[in-house]
Amino acid sequence: MAVMHYIDAIRLAMEEEMARDEDVFVLGEDVGYKGGVFTTTKGLLEKFGPERVLDTPLAESVIAGAAIGAAMYGLKPIAEMQYADFIFPATNQIISEAAKIRYRSASDWTCPVVIRAPIGGGVFGGLYHSQSVESVFFGTPGLKIVAPYTAYDAKGLLKAAVRDPDPVLYFEHKKCYRLVSGEVPEDDYIVPIGKANVLREGDDITVIGYSLPLHFAMQAAEDLEAEGISSHILDLRTLQPLDKEAILEAVRRTGKVLIVHEDNKTGGVGAEVAAIIAEELLYELDAPIMRLCGPDVPAMPIHAPGEKHFMLNREKLRDAMRQLALY
């Protein structure tokens, strides 16, 4: 099995799906000749030609709208938003059209579109290249949302998203691209949408999260192991629909839960996870539900101390996890 970076796993998934099914094509800004600003789509144009790798105008509503239309006519588009920050002009297409068409037409029409968007900060991208947009789409029934953390899941979830009969938002963390690597099988497999994954087993505290912060949680868990604190870590992987059973099982394990994400705290995915736990598991709780998230400020600051303050890291995770363990 090959060890590869998160970004290479994403590229491999697209390549395999395009080779497998000629209805699959990619479109987005600079995805063709440039191969994507992060090189996520590098080599696809040469391999599959300009009819299946489309360089589009700088108009996200067109990218999403065209992809949604093509999907409704039976194609399997993978639309790229260059940065998740730029998805907002396409929001109307995604929420009002893609999410609703199956419901609106009593399943006569479906929309098997995938929209990829790099989320998150930590690359000194400032206000408009660092946003986490999950919470904007999270409360919209009709959309599926995935946000992989491992390289294995990055490939398997993207392949599952392409094959899913309904619209899937695929949020890849741009900081993970080359920070995270792991073993990725070079054959065909999928990671089912809607299933969370236990990254680490333990019995003192439970950490639930998705995407980049799990990297820091795993590091912090190593640090705390030396202090005799054992951490149970659950990777949600899919944000919509949430794997409720896995959440409950993970919390039941320790009775103490910390929810982490980079998106800001108010109204984030963690709020819903906390509500599920409060509704179902009150009598299993041994400590108040705790959240560690990005601060409630309008955007990522464009100066180094500000970005450091905003981003989660190993130390912040370790402090929070220790505090919960000692409660």
Next chain:
Amino acid sequence: MREGLQEIVMPQLAESLVSATIERWLKQPGDRIDMYEPICEINTDKVNAELPSTVTGKLVKILAGEGETVDVGAPICLVETASAGAPAESAPDSGDAAQPQARQAAASDGDEGAAPMSGRYSPAVQRLAAEHGVNLAEVRGTGLGGRITRKDVLNYIESGRASGKPADSRSADPARQPVRSSGLHLSEEPKLPAIEVEAAAPGSGEYFIDVSPLRHTIATRMRQSVTEIPHAWTMIEADVTNLVALRNKLKDEFMKREGINLTYLAFFLKAVINAIKDYPIMNSVWAVDKIIVKRDINISLAVGTEDGVWTPVIKNADQKNIAGLAREIDDLARKTREGRLSLSDMQGGTFTVNNTGSFGSILSQPIINYPQAALITFESIVKKPVVIGDMIAIRSMVNLCLSLDHRILDGVICGRFLQRVKENLESYSIETTTLY
């Protein structure tokens, strides 16, 4: 809060329930009770629940003892409630109350102020203590401000058992801790029958098994069904060769895409549901002076476990496609195996399907799931030589057995119904059948 004696009454746990049985009292007269603290375990048809207190105070008198069945709305105990200032005065009287003792323990441990959290118990700690009969005053807290953590209680129970104090064996296994659902404690675990070997009576060739609540419910329902319903029985054979080919073609892709098994049962359910739509009388109940025909088709699915059989319900089954049914089957079977069925999973069935083929049966004569009108079984699929035209062919055949309430249904209508199920099953094909 109002001062004086207050009654706690048996709540209505579900729409159709009229009574419930007290299984065990978790609190005894004299015990202090906090709001929402479980006071007793109650037992209804197939579901157990812990009853949370609706008031804070001291339990004065138990009005309904263990094993007693109480009507909904009837009082089960009396609680003395007091105004906010009063508990401080009354606390020294109740020597066995947990909180004052905890404070004393903390005080004797050193400075009282050093353990400001020692008297504050999390829900998990309270529940564990109640389940295992742990006196929290004896537990040493290692958490923030001397707080007793869940782990402290677990360690205490562990060490108590080691030193010869037996914990309550029924709740000793943490892996089997029940699911909590929307405020009520639905512990769905069927109690394992306690097997007692009679002590050394020489020549004794028997032993006794306690009748579990589940066993009792099954026994009651079965007896009621066979005594009230005049059963009749009929069987038909269907050729499912095409269905076998269809499923073999789709099952791997389906597993990949959906992560669940595409079972024959899903196709069979769809065939039965469509036949019920054509013959709605199959979906009815005998009501002496009339027959009530149900508009919703809610399929009770018989699911066997080691301990017995459960009949969780697929609601509005007529609105689901084959893939949706497969998912429901998987979900309910898993919930049943894991003992996580909720009361709502068990209610509202209008027609029962039993997949008896799953344990190898080729013929069965089932008892109707009271008060429904009929029950159909799906037996094992068996390859057989069959005469088609003037030739003999090897075909995959299956028997379908129908038990019917002869007050409602007769041979002709049931024959037509079965014929329709057969047609539906035989018309599945790779060319025309879609899962979604």
